[in-house]
Each structure stands twice: as C-alpha cells, then as structure tokens.
Amino acid sequence: MSEAINKPAEEKKAAKYVLREVVEREVYQAAWDAKKRGEPVGWSSSKFPSEITEALGLNLVYPENQAAAIGAKHGGERMCEHAEAMGFDNDICAYARINLAYAAGHEAEEKPMPQPDFVLCCNNICNCMTKWYENLARMHNIPLIMIDVPYANTKEPDQNKIDYIRGQFDDAIKQLEKIAGRKMDMEKFEEACSNANRAAKAWLKVCSYLQYTPAPFAGFDLFNHMADIVTARAKKATALAFEQLADELEENVKTGKSTWKYDENHRIMFEGIPCWPQLGKLFKPLKERGINTTAVVYAPAFGFEYNNMDELMAAYCKAPNSVCIEKGVEWRETICKENNVDGILVHYNRSCKPWSGYMPEMERRFRKDLGVAVAGFDGDQADPRNFSEEQYNTRVEGLFEVMQANKAAKEGGNK
Amino acid sequence: MSAIYTMGIDIGSTASKSVILKDGKEIVSKAVIDVGAGTSGPKRVIEEVTKEAGLSREEISFILATGYGRNSLLEWADHQMSELSCHAKGANYLFPNVRTVIDIGGQDAKVLKVGPNGVLSNFVMNDKCAAGTGRFLDVMAKILEVKVSELEGLSAQSTEDVSISSTCTVFAESEVISQLAKGVHKNDIIKGIHRSVAGRVGGLAKRVGIEDDLVMTGGVALNGGVVKAMEEALNHEIKTSPLTQYAGAIGAALFAYKKYEGVNKK
Ligand code: SF4
Numbered sequence: 023m024s025e026a027i028n029k030p031a032e033e034k035k036a037a038k039y040v041l042r043e044v045v046e047r048e049v050y051q052a053a054w055d056a057k058k059r060g061e062p063v064g065w066s067s068s069k070f071p072s073e074i075t076e077a078l079g080l081n082l083v084y085p086e087n088q089a090a091a092i093g094a095k096h097g098g099e100r101m102c103e104h105a106e107a108m109g110f111d112n113d114i115c116a117y118a119r120i121n122l123a124y125a126a127g128h129e130a131e132e133k134p135m136p137q138p139d140f141v142l143c144c145n146n147i148c149n150c151m152t153k154w155y156e157n158l159a160r161m162h163n164i165p166l167i168m169i170d171v172p173y174a175n176t177k178e179p180d181q182n183k184i185d186y187i188r189g190q191f192d193d194a195i196k197q198l199e200k201i202a203g204r205k206m207d208m209e210k211f212e213e214a215c216s217n218a219n220r221a222a223k224a225w226l227k228v229c230s231y232l233q234y235t236p237a238p239f240a241g242f243d244l245f246n247h248m249a250d251i252v253t254a255r256a257k258k259a260t261a262l263a264f265e266q267l268a269d270e271l272e273e274n275v276k277t278g279k280s281t282w283k284y285d286e287n288h289r290i291m292f293e294g295i296p297c298w299p300q301l302g303k304l305f306k307p308l309k310e311r312g313i314n315t316t317a318v319v320y321a322p323a324f325g326f327e328y329n330n331m332d333e334l335m336a337a338y339c340k341a342p343n344s345v346c347i348e349k350g351v352e353w354r355e356t357i358c359k360e361n362n363v364d365g366i367l368v369h370y371n372r373s374c375k376p377w378s379g380y381m382p383e384m385e386r387r388f389r390k391d392l393g394v395a396v397a398g399f400d401g402d403q404a405d406p407r408n409f410s411e412e413q414y415n416t417r418v419e420g421l422f423e424v425m426q427a428n429k430a431a432k433e434g435g436n437k
Numbered sequence: 438m439s440a441i442y443t444m445g446i447d448i449g450s451t452a453s454k455s456v457i458l459k460d461g462k463e464i465v466s467k468a469v470i471d472v473g474a475g476t477s478g479p480k481r482v483i484e485e486v487t488k489e490a491g492l493s494r495e496e497i498s499f500i501l502a503t504g505y506g507r508n509s510l511l512e513w514a515d516h517q518m519s520e521l522s523c524h525a526k527g528a529n530y531l532f533p534n535v536r537t538v539i540d541i542g543g544q545d546a547k548v549l550k551v552g553p554n555g556v557l558s559n560f561v562m563n564d565k566c567a568a569g570t571g572r573f574l575d576v577m578a579k580i581l582e583v584k585v586s587e588l589e590g591l592s593a594q595s596t597e598d599v600s601i602s603s604t605c606t607v608f609a610e611s612e613v614i615s616q617l618a619k620g621v622h623k624n625d626i627i628k629g630i631h632r633s634v635a636g637r638v639g640g641l642a643k644r645v646g647i648e649d650d651l652v653m654t655g656g657v658a659l660n661g662g663v664v665k666a667m668e669e670a671l672n673h674e675i676k677t678s679p680l681t682q683y684a685g686a687i688g689a690a691l692f693a694y695k696k697y698e699g700v701n702k703k
Binding site for chain 2: 370382385386389395396397398400408409410412413416417419420423424427428431
C-alpha cells in the first residue's frame with residue numbers, strides 16, 4: 023500500500039467554524055495588523071457600503087458587532103455604566119453606550135479592537151447613529167464620513183432619494199481616497215460588489231431553508247452567523263463560507279437532519295435583535311416546549327443583492343427598523359407565511375427606540391392580518407438591566423398555550 | 438363512584454391563593470395568604486386549603502400550580518401552567534360569557550382575550566416596569582399612610598379631580614408627595630391614582646380590543662375604586678366577583694381536573 027492511501031482524509035471544517043474564523047482573521051486580526059503597519063483603521067456602522075473601503079484596501083471594524091459580543095460575554099452592564107458616568111444617558115442605545123465607553127479608553131477584554139483613525143456612518147439604520155459617530159469623531163479628532171439616508175416614508179425609495187445618496191456616495195469615495203492615499207480601483211470595487219452579492223445570495227439561501235417543516239436548523243443559529251454578513255460581506259472568504267453553509271443545510275434537508283435538537287411542536291417568528299447577554303435564557307423556555315424560531319427579521323435584512331449602482335443605493339436605504347411601516351409589515355408577514363409560523367415573539371428592545379417604537383402597531387397588524395398568537399416582552403440587546411427572566415418566561419408560556427389552543431381548535435377537538 | 442378532588446394553587450408576587458374543586462365543578466374550599474412567592478405563603482396556603490376541605494394530599498387527585506412562584510412548587514404539584522390560561526379559565530367559571538379579562542396582579546397587568554370554554558386566545562401584558570400593577574397601589578398606599586383595603590372607600594369620598602400624570606411608580610411617588618405638601622386632599626389623590634392605573638391598563642386593553650363580557654380578576658379587582666375608574670376609562674361595563682382573587686387558582690383547579698381526566702381516560 024502506498025503512503026498516500028494510508029493517510030487519513032482531512033476532515034472538512036463545518037461552515038459555522040469557518041464563518042467564525044473569517045470574521046476573526048479577515049476583520050479583526052486584519053485590522054490589528056494594519057494598525058501595526060501604521061495604516062489607518064476605520065470604525066463603521068453596520069450598513070455602510072463597505073464595498074468602497076474593500077476596493078481601497080482599507081480595514082474596518084464594527085462597533086455594533088463589538089458591542090453585541092461584549093454584551094453576549096456579560097460586559098455590557100459595566101461598559102454602559104462607564105458611558106453613563108461620561109454623561110451618555112441610560113436611554114441611549116446600549117450598543118452606542120458600550121462603544122462610546124470603549125472609544126473613551128475603558129477596556130473591554132471581551133472583544134478588543136483597534137481604536138479608529140476615521141469613522142464611517144450611514145444612518146439608514148437609525149438616527150442615534152449620527153450623534154454616536156459625531157461623538158466618536160470629536161473624541162478622537164478624526165474624520166467622520168457620513169452617508170445620510172432620510173427616513174423611508176414610502177415603500178420603495180424614489181429616484182430623488184437615490185440621486186441624493188449617490189451624490190454622498192461619490193463624495194465619500196473622494197474622502198476615503200484621501201485617507202487611503204490612493205485612488206479607487208474600479209476593478210477591485212466591482213470584485214467587492216460581486217463578493218457582497220455572492221455572500222448575500224448564499225445567506226438568503228441559508229435563511230430560506232427555514233421554510234422546510236421540520237426546519238433543517240435552529241433559527242437562532244442565524245444570529246450566530248450574522249457577524250459575517252454584517253462585518254465581512256464584501257470578502258470572498260465570506261461568500262465561500264456561506265455557500266458551504268447553504269450546501270450543508272441542503273444536505274440536512276435531504277437527509278432529514280437538523281441542528282434543532284428538540285421537537286418542533288411550534289414555529290415562531292422572533293421579531294427584533296435578540297438580548298445578547300441572555301441568549302441562553304431566551305432560548306431555554308423555547309426549546310423546552312419545542313418552539314423553533316423559523317423566521318427572523320433581523321437576519322435576512324443584511325442579505326441584499328443589487329445589479330447596478332442605483333440598486334446598490336436602493337439596497338442601502340432599507341433596514342428592518344427604518345423602512346416605512348407598510349413595507350415593514352409586508353416584509354415580516356411574508357416571511358411569517360413563507361416560513362409557516364404559528365406564533366410571533368416580539369422583543370420590545372429598550373435600546374432600539376426606532377425598532378420598539380413601531381412595534382405596538384406592528385404587533386396589532388400581526389394579530390389582525392395573520393391571526394397567529396403574538397406575545398411581546400421587554401428586553402434589551404446589550405444592557406442586561408432591561409430584561410426580566412420571570413416575566414419573559416410567563417409570556418413565552420402564554421404564547422405556547424395560545425398556540426396549543428389554536429392547534430387543538432384546528433385539529434377539531436378542544437383538548 | 439367517589440368524588441374527584443383537584444387543587445389549583447396560584448402563587449403570585451404578593452399573595453398565595455388556593456382552591457379545591459370537587460368533580461371539576463364545585464369549590465369545596467379556598468384559602469388566601471397575603472404573602473407570595475419566596476415566602477412561607479405557598480406552604481401555608483396548601484395547609485389551610487386542605488385543612489378546610491378536611492382532605493389529605495393523597496385524597497387530591499391532581500394538583501396544578503400557576504402564578505409567578507409556580508416553580509417553587511415543582512415537588513408538590515403534578516403540573517404547572519401560566520397564570521394567563523388559568524385566569525382565562527377561572528374567569529370563564531365565574532362568568533361563562535366572558536370574552537375579555539383584565540387581570541391586575543402584584544407585578545403584572547394583563548388583558549386576555551378568551552374564547553368559548555375559557556380558552557385563552559390572545560393576550561397583552563404590561564412592560565417590565567411596575568406601572569399599573571398592584572405594586573403601584575401598594576407603594577402609593579404606603580406614602581399616603583393608608584391600608585390598600587381602604588383605598589376604595591377613601592376614593593369614593595373624593596370631591597375634586599386630581600391628576601397623577603406619572604405612571605412610573607418612582608415618579609408618581611414624588612408627584613404624590615408634592616401634592617400632599619401642597620395640601621391636596623388624600624381622597625382626591627387616591628382617586629387620581631386609581632385613574633392613573635386605569636389609564637395605563639386601559640391602554641393595554643384597547644390594544645387587544647374589548648369584547649363582552651369584560652371581567653376583571655386578580656387582587657386589584659377587589660378595589661372597587663380601580664374598577665370604577667377602569668369603567669370610566671374604557672366606557673364599558675366591567676364585571677367582578679367576590680371570588681375574583683381566586684380566578685387563577687380556580688382556573689388551575691379546573692385544568693387539574695381536565696388533566697386528571699385526560700390521564701385516566703388513556
Ligand atoms: S440598535 Fe437601534 S438604536 Fe442602536 S444603533 Fe442599532 S438601530 Fe440604532
């Protein structure tokens with residue numbers, strides 16, 4: 023026998039590990055390395071057109087992603103308290119508070135990242151961003167590059183809006199060229215756009231597998247993979263890793279396997295950002311009752327495809343919490359129907375005012391239009407002080423009982 | 438055939454309630470202890486309700502626990518359910534045509550939509566803060582140096598409208614103190630407090646939509662001042678029962694009977 027035959031085949035790493043490594047290596051480690059080389063590193067809001075910086079070879083890290091990681095590792099309260107002591111009110115988004123404290127020099131071993139040399143803000147997500155990034159720029163005395171996306175009060179952005187954003191886009195490129203010290207290479211830009219599209223396509227494919235009953239994965243898994251689509255979407259490695267994940271899930275569908283290890287008695291949509299510090303607590307009463315989350319608004323929102331510059335601008339106009347309410351309702355109700363949910367769990371996120379603000383009306387529409395069980399609970403994406411486990415459990419239990427009653431009524435008996 | 442006894446235990450944040458039912462119909466004993474989860478309340482209420490019925494644990498076929506402190510009874514109870522379903526079921530026992538339940542407990546306020554047979558079909562609950570809950574009334578009574586049970590009678594004597602604009606317990610506390618300092622009459626302040634609770638919880642009720650019969654359950658429903666303020670806020674008749682505080686426990690005992698039947702039919 024030859025040696026080659028005797029050699030054990032190298033086991034292929036599962037996509038979830040590959041994805042985690044992409045973020046660590048290509049986003050955070052790359053930024054530390056750039057810093058060491060004396061190159062500028064930027065901080066960016068989650069939905070800024072990173073295709074530009076990718077083409078310019080500039081490294082970015084992401085405050086929202088960092089804050090979520092710090093929150094998940096239980097550093098949120100400490101950082102929020104630092105920010106509050108600096109004068110940032112308790113009512114401000116916890117991501118902002120955590121990151122502003124970090125920018126001011128309060129260390130966060132949970133997720134360190136290099137301090138910024140410039141900041142990039144696209145307020146398509148919310149307006150808290152604007153003030154947050156202005157503060158960062160002032161604290162560090164560094165350039166702030168802003169793309170202003172006016173609030174969406176129509177279902178689709180009109181041409182005027184696209185033109186308005188396009189003007190700022192061109193200006194942002196000029197400013198970033200100055201920071202990078204080089205001209206933008208259009209070929210690289212197109213490559214970044216193509217990577218972003220490829221990653222988005224694979225990501226949406228991943229999300230779409232939740233349509234199968236039973237689902238080939240636990241919907242909460244999507245939250246774990248979000249780091250890549252937010253922070254590394256214009257990179258080739260991300261596209262490849264998401265394509266691998268899509269393949270794995272397709273295989274799961276074929277073989278009837280799932281990463282959801284419990285019964286799938288009920289399927290729900292989870293509305294909003296999860297409470298990162300309490301992921302385990304969120305998950306517990308759901309898994310105990312066999313409730314799988316098969317629709318998530320937050321995750322597919324970061325998978326946007328486009329074919330040309332105008333479509334790219336239009337794609338950057340939309341975020342789950344800042345589209346006009348009719349669009350928001352349509353968006354959510356479509357995934358609820360496609361993914362066969364029989365209940366909705368609404369997170370009233372005390373950090374995210376825009377998201378929580380239109381939830382009572384959204385909740386009313388869900389009840390009216392879909393006729394499914396709906397329960398809301400109070401929580402926070404990163405500040406643990408705004409969540410009460412007992413209250414959450416009661417609401418999930420109530421949701422479960424209504425879903426049970428609906429199921430029994432459908433099956434014709436009153437069990 | 439001998440009788441089937443089932444027990445419902447409702448452990449709230451401020452009181453423990455229990456009911457024993459005979460054959461899923463007749464209440465044979467009931468007890469309430471004015472302390473709730475995390476205290477001796479659960480143990481004492483069980484002792485009292487069984488003693489009153491003259492029964493032992495073994496003679497009770499099925500025990501179902503509900504309420505905020507239900508987990509502390511894991512060893513004792515055969516099953517547990519949320520207070521939402523139990524209140525819906527209990528309200529249906531007291532008022533067979535019930536369609537909407539407003540339940541104000543010690544730390545939660547909820548509005549339930551109820552289908553035929555007392556099936557819970559929808560609900561809305563308060564947010565994390567204590568505004569509009571029994572806790573709010575406790576705090577206010579303490580500042581005013583009156584007993585919670587006296588609130589109703591005092592508010593009935595009110596002659597002037599005073600508005601308590603804060604729903605937040607902490608802010609309302611300072612608002613009440615400043616009203617007292619200004620010499621505003623206690624009775625008028627109490628009425629204002631009742632209106633504040635009614636406004637807050639009434640808002641929740643409007644969100645799910647109100648249908649007849651509208652019933653109020655939970656300890657706070659014993660305070661006619663709040664019920665009256667709620668009727669005014671919603672412009673709608675509200676039904677209550679002297680057994681209102683037991684609604685959750687009654688529902689739990691009814692579910693216990695159903696569970697027992699289910700198990701024994703198999
Ligand atoms: S979480 Fe909400 S408030 Fe915070 S930055 Fe994001 S969109 Fe804005």
